[in-house]
Amino acid sequence: MKNYDLVVVGGGPAGMAAAVAAFDAxxxxxxxxxxxxxxxxxxxxxVHNGFGLTRFxxxxxxxxxxxxxxxxxxxxxxxxxxxxxxLEVGADKTVTAMNSEYGVFTLKPMAIILAMGCRERSxxxxxxxxxxxxxxxxxxxxxxxVNIEGYxxxxxxxxxxxxxxxxxxxxxxxLEGAKVHAVCEIMPFSSGLKRNIVQCLDDFGIPLxxxxxxxxxxxxxxxxxxxxxxxxxxxxKPIKGTEIHFDCDTVLFSVGLxxxxxxxxxxxxxxxxxxxxxxVNQYRETDVEGIFACGNVLHVHDLVDFASEExxxxxxxxxxxxxxxxxxxxxVNLINGANIGYVxxxxxxxxxxxxxxxFRVTNVFKNVTFKVKDGDEVVISKKKLTVAPGEMExxxxxxxxxxxxxxxxxxxxxxxxxx
Amino acid sequence: xxEKLLTCVECPRGCQITVTLDDGKVVSVVxxxxxxxxxxxxxxCVNPKRVVTSTMNSDIGVLVPVRTDKPVLKANIFDVMKKIxxxxxxxxxxxGDVIIAxxxxxxxxxxxxxxx
Ligand code: SF4
Numbered sequence: 001m002k003n004y005d006l007v008v009v010g011g012g013p014a015g016m017a018a019a020v021a022a023f024d025a026x027x028x029x030x031x032x033x034x035x036x037x038x039x040x041x042x043x044x045x046x047v048h049n050g051f052g053l054t055r056f057x058x059x060x061x062x063x064x065x066x067x068x069x070x071x072x073x074x075x076x077x078x079x080x081x082x083x084x085x086x087l088e089v090g091a092d093k094t095v096t097a098m099n100s101e102y103g104v105f106t107l108k109p110m111a112i113i114l115a116m117g118c119r120e121r122s123x124x125x126x127x128x129x130x131x132x133x134x135x136x137x138x139x140x141x142x143x144x145x146v147n148i149e150g151y152x153x154x155x156x157x158x159x160x161x162x163x164x165x166x167x168x169x170x171x172x173x174x175l176e177g178a179k180v181h182a183v184c185e186i187m188p189f190s191s192g193l194k195r196n197i198v199q200c201l202d203d204f205g206i207p208l209x210x211x212x213x214x215x216x217x218x219x220x221x222x223x224x225x226x227x228x229x230x231x232x233x234x235x236x237k238p239i240k241g242t243e244i245h246f247d248c249d250t251v252l253f254s255v256g257l258x259x260x261x262x263x264x265x266x267x268x269x270x271x272x273x274x275x276x277x278x279x280v281n282q283y284r285e286t287d288v289e290g291i292f293a294c295g296n297v298l299h300v301h302d303l304v305d306f307a308s309e310e311x312x313x314x315x316x317x318x319x320x321x322x323x324x325x326x327x328x329x330x331x332v333n334l335i336n337g338a339n340i341g342y343v344x345x346x347x348x349x350x351x352x353x354x355x356x357x358x359f360r361v362t363n364v365f366k367n368v369t370f371k372v373k374d375g376d377e378v379v380i381s382k383k384k385l386t387v388a389p390g391e392m393e394x395x396x397x398x399x400x401x402x403x404x405x406x407x408x409x410x411x412x413x414x415x416x417x418x419x
Numbered sequence: 420x421x422e423k424l425l426t427c428v429e430c431p432r433g434c435q436i437t438v439t440l441d442d443g444k445v446v447s448v449v450x451x452x453x454x455x456x457x458x459x460x461x462x463x464c465v466n467p468k469r470v471v472t473s474t475m476n477s478d479i480g481v482l483v484p485v486r487t488d489k490p491v492l493k494a495n496i497f498d499v500m501k502k503i504x505x506x507x508x509x510x511x512x513x514x515g516d517v518i519i520a521x522x523x524x525x526x527x528x529x530x531x532x533x534x535x
Contacts, residue, residue, distance in 0.1 A: 047484035047531065048472045053430045061472055061531035063484045067514050147474050150482050175473060175500050194433035198426045199469060203493065303431055386435075 001102065002079070005029040006318050007095045007109040009086050009263065012041020014295020015115035016069040017308040021315030022113070023076045027322060031079045031107070033086055033097055039073065040066030041117055042140070043304065045147045048168050050195075054305035065304060089114070089267045091288050111290045111318040114264055114278070115311060118257040118296035120165070135223035139165040139254035143172070152176050154250025158226045159183040160214050162190040162197075164302075166254025171200035180204070181246045184212035184228045186236060189364045191256065191390045193302065213238065214251070223249055257300045264293065274342035275299040281347040282355045283317035283326060284310060290321055299344050299358070302392050306358075327351060332405050337373070337413025339363065341389060348402055348410070355397045357412065361387045365416040370395060375407030387414070420446070425463055427456040436460045467493040473500060475518065476507045477534060483508055483518075484531040491523040499523050511535045 006027050008015045011034030019032050038044065043051070046062025053059055056068065073080065084099035089112060096106045120138045137145075137153055143165060145153045155178050159166045162185040170180045183201060188210050190197055201208055209228060215238050216227040230242035259277040270287045272279045277298040278286040284294045294314035295307040320326045328349035334357065336343045341360040348355050361368075365387050372380035372395060379401055387393065395412065402410075423438045436450040438460050448460045462468055468490035474482040485508075491499055499522055508518050512530045519528040 047474055047486075049470050049486055050431065059429075059470065061484055061486050063532035064514060067532060147484065148482060150474065150476070172473075175471075175496070176504075193431050194426045194435075195428040195431060198433075199428045203469065391433075 001105060001107070002029065002031075004031045004079070004107055004109045005322055006031070006111050006113065007107055008032045008113045008115055009089065009095065010034065010041070010115035010117055010295075010297070011036070011039040011080065011082070012115065012117050012295065013043055013066065013069060013304045014117065014297070014307045014311040015041075015113070016066075016073050017311035018113045018115055018292075018294055018315035018318070019078050020069070020072045020076065021312035022318045023078055023315075025316045025319035027111075027315075027319045028077070029079075031081065031109075032073070033081050033084050033095070035083065035085050037083055039070040039080065039082075045140075045144050046168075047147045048172070051304050054303065055308060062304075069308070086263060089263045089291070091267050091269070091291070093288075093290050110322045111292065113311075113314050113318055114286075114291065114293040114297055115295045115314075116260045116263060116297045118259045118300055120254075121256045121258050133217070133219040133221055133223050135219070135249050136217070136251045136253070139163065139169045139252045142169050142250075142252050146172055146176060152178060154178060154223075154248070156181065156246075156248040157250045157252060158214070158228070158246050158248045160251060160253045161185060161255035162192050162208060163254035163256055164192040164196055165257075166252060167192045167196040167200040169252055169254070170206050171204060174204045174206070178250075180206045181248060182207050182209055182228065182244075184209040184214065186211070186213045186231055188233055189388060189390075193390060209244075215243065217251060223251055226251055257296065259297045259300065261297060264297070267291070269293075272342065272346055274336065275344060279346045280344070281328075281331070281349050282313075282345045282352055283320070283349075284314035284345070285317060285321065285326070290318075292318055292321075299342065302390070306392065331408075332402060333409050335409055335411040337371075337411040339365065339414035339416065340412055343412055348397070350403050350405070352399060352402055354399050355402065357395050357397055359393050359395070359412055360389055361393065361414055362389060364388045365414065367417040369415045369417075371413050371415060372397070373411045373413070374401075374405050375409065379410075423464060425460055427451060427459050428469075429455045429459050438464055440464060462490075469493050469496060471496055471499045471503075472531070473503050475503050477510050477512070478507060479510050479534075481510070481534055483510075483512060483534050485518060485528050486531050487522060487526045488517075488529050489526040491526045495523045499528075503528065 043062035043066035051065040088096040218225040229238040292314040294311040439447040472486040522528040
């Protein structure tokens with residue numbers, strides 16, 4: 001088998017963008033390994049629009065966005081192996097994979113980019129009382145049934161969790177003739193984008209119950225109904241007497257996404273408990289030199305446009321690494337301060353150019369000030385009207401600010417005037 | 420004068436827009452970050468419109484993802500869905516090919532994927 005300089009694990013939007021960017025930067029022998037029978041990853045089943053607004057200034061459906069990138073891959077001399085499972089990634093930069101053509105084989109590229117994406121949090125973690133009957137699906141599974149396999153998994157639906165896929169599926173199933181009775185969200189705010197609340201729920205009169213959860217699922221072989229109840233916002237325990245019952249045959253859960261990092265962990269790459277992805281510097285390089293990560297395997301993005309943008313950073317950096325140009329003299333740690341859920345990257349090596357930092361807040365706040373601190377000294381202060389955990393925030397740290405850093409740490413925190 | 424609060428759905432930024440109406444006529448639009456928000460807000464008060472996305476059966480049994488190339492009247496979304504579900508498209512089909520012309524007003528239904 002050919003000797004590759006760069007192996008990209010995953011052929012979804014991040015993997016494709018990383019490979020294209022690496023190729024354009026100058027890496028010549030690139031292989032993308034994808035377990036599915038085609039490139040594009042989850043975008044193939046995301047038939048709704050809203051993709052590509054930042055990148056192409058067009059409002060594209062998921063498959064269109066994927067096709068634009070797979071066309072770019074095809075135009076270049078980039079090898080793609082489909083229906084191929086990566087079994088192991090080694091910290092010595094080996095990739096062991098398997099397919100029907102070659103059996104089990106090991107590659108030893110100069111650099112690796114991890115772009116395995118994410119999966120849905122499972123309902124097992126949810127701990128719902130009641131029957132374990134048929135008719136309970138994750139929103140993503142239902143999406144595959146409707147959009148790829150072409151059948152409607154149910155006629156009367158209750159959705160638990162207000163993640164974007166759940167909201168999108170509320171609309172999708174309504175359009176195909178199902179009745180979505182309720183979306184219930186245990187938090188006092190939705191984890192989905194505001195626009196999805198408007199165009200997926202409000203447009204169709206689907207009620208969103210905040211501070212509510214499912215307390216019981218009825219039905220022996222097939223779901224016949226669910227009971228939801230309001231929860232105490234502090235301890236999240238259901239409040240007696242607030243129960244509402246719905247007859248339904250289907251329950252979808254949409255309780256968030258989690259980076260798919262089995263390979264990363266097995267490689268012994270240090271992970272962040274906050275992002276559930278690898279710890280990286282601004283090049284999206286993990287603590288193992290020459291192994292990069294990007295897209296939803298690193299942290300769950302709101303928008304594919306941003307995942308692609310991040311993947312391009314990883315792709316270009318892989319080139320810099322292979323050609324021995326990644327210059328790292330000093331490391332500045334990025335720390336999430338008050339009211340900040342996570343910051344990415346977690347490290348910045350200087351010298352560096354300007355670095356765009358991504359972060360999420362922990363709660364919904366109004367009239368906030370973001371503060372960037374070098375030790376105790378505030379170096380940037382930026383105001384914003386409203387923030388929510390579902391919407392990624394960014395701040396650009398200028399190159400001179402980074403090289404002037406004294407404490408070795410940069411903390412990002414949020415100060416709320418009222419809440 | 421009445422005020423209406425809207426969330427723009429044109430992009431993920433989701434601007435909170437305040438529209439002031441006088442006797443049903445839009446007199447001011449505040450809170451939109453870009454001009455698309457103004458158009459959205461004005462339409463939303465008079466004639467709300469949405470892009471419809473779905474899938475369509477094809478002659479080879481594969482589902483083809485489809486969408487309208489322009490927003491259609493919100494009130495007509497289910498009519499558009501009926502037309503989509505009553506049609507089987509012919510393959511091969513290229514991304515952007517018109518499958519149903521003028522599915523609603525001047526909006527066409529197009530393929531959002533190439534199927535060979
Ligand atoms: S006003 Fe412009 S920036 Fe704001 S949500 Fe609408 S399209 Fe996006």
